[in-house]
Amino acid sequence: MFELYLDTADLGQIARFGASLPVRGITTNPSILAKANSGLAELLPKVAEVLGKEARIHVQVVSESADAMVKEALSLQELPYDIVVKVPATETGLTAIRQMKARNIPVLATAIYSVQQGFLAALCGADYLAPYVNRIDAIGANGVGVVADLQHLLDRHHLASKLLPASFKNTQQVLEVLKAGVASITLPADIAAELFAHPSVEPAVNRFSQDWQAVFGQTLSFES
Ligand code: G3P
Numbered sequence: 092m093f094e095l096y097l098d099t100a101d102l103g104q105i106a107r108f109g110a111s112l113p114v115r116g117i118t119t120n121p122s123i124l125a126k127a128n129s130g131l132a133e134l135l136p137k138v139a140e141v142l143g144k145e146a147r148i149h150v151q152v153v154s155e156s157a158d159a160m161v162k163e164a165l166s167l168q169e170l171p172y173d174i175v176v177k178v179p180a181t182e183t184g185l186t187a188i189r190q191m192k193a194r195n196i197p198v199l200a201t202a203i204y205s206v207q208q209g210f211l212a213a214l215c216g217a218d219y220l221a222p223y224v225n226r227i228d229a230i231g232a233n234g235v236g237v238v239a240d241l242q243h244l245l246d247r248h249h250l251a252s253k254l255l256p257a258s259f260k261n262t263q264q265v266l267e268v269l270k271a272g273v274a275s276i277t278l279p280a281d282i283a284a285e286l287f288a289h290p291s292v293e294p295a296v297n298r299f300s301q302d303w304q305a306v307f308g309q310t311l312s313f314e315s
Contacts, residue, residue: 094275096149097283098257100127100134104280106141116147118221118257118277120177120201135172144172149199149219149255149277151177152187160187164196175219177201180212192216199255204230206240213245213252219275223258224268235264239271246272262286 094115097108100123108114117138124130131150138146150167154160164176164187176191178184180200191198192215199219200212204227209220222241224234238256245252253274259265259282268276278286307315 094147094253094255096147096255096275096277098123098277098279100124100129101280102134102137102141104283105138108280108283109142112283114142114146115275116142116149116173118149118177118199118255120151121153131170135170139172147173147175149175149177151179151201155183157183157186157190160184161190161194164191164198165194168196175199177221178217180208180217180220185211185215188212188215188217200252201257203241204232204237206237206244209237209241210244213241213248213250217252219255220252221255221257221277224256224264225258225260227258228260228264234258235267235271238268238273242271242273 095112096116096118097105097114098118099105100117100119105117135148138148152160152163154163160178167174167176175197177199178188179202184200188198188200198217199221200217201221203209203212203220203222209222212220220241222234222237224238227234227237238254242254255275255277256268256273257277259279262282262285265276265278265282265286
């Protein structure tokens with residue numbers, strides 16, 4: 092089943108989209124938590140309150156050696172929440188991912204900028220792969236192309252990793268990765284809002300109201 096995440100620790104936005112959309116959980120990284128000035132002890136209970144205890148929360152390790160990352164992941168797994176451990180897909184990170192998967196820890200390989208790098212993370216057993224679509228575009232490469240090629244390789248080799256593309260700056264990038272067949276996505280709040288904001292929608296809805304009220308006034312549909 093497709094998984095929709097919000098790439099934010101802003102509780103107001105999480106509550107907003109948690110009400111209007113079937114949000115599976117949130118993705119965070121050290122920059123997002125620092126921006127929200129919110130540690131896990133504060134954030135996790137509040138997210139559970141807003142999205143429900145079953146919400147899945149992706150949390151990135153901040154340790155720098157493989158052994159320390161694994162220890163950090165084990166501690167994260169002791170928390171009473173559905174936590175996926177995010178690990179940068181560096182050489183050190185892949186070493187840690189292999190050890191984490193040997194311990195059945197759910198893992199997302201993050202900071203993916205190339206197909207090759209993502210493919211290696213999939214071979215290491217990462218449950219999710221997070222290519223950074225807009226950041227790839229910003230360095231003159233093709234973010235959507237990386238996602239599409241990775242999805243092709245996952246399918247071709249029957250690898251179980253799910254693509255969870257991140258880093259979006261426009262809704263076209265979102266559409267293109269969805270068309271590539273990804274199993275999940277994480278959206279920043281501003282892009283989630285833009286997905287609703289087609290300029291023709293509001294005029295269409297207003298026209299329905301005007302037409303109705305011109306004939307039926309304030310009468311409700313079932314009263315007409
Ligand atoms: O976790 C990575 C993702 O949040 C990157 O997004 O907008 O910082 O490129 P952005």
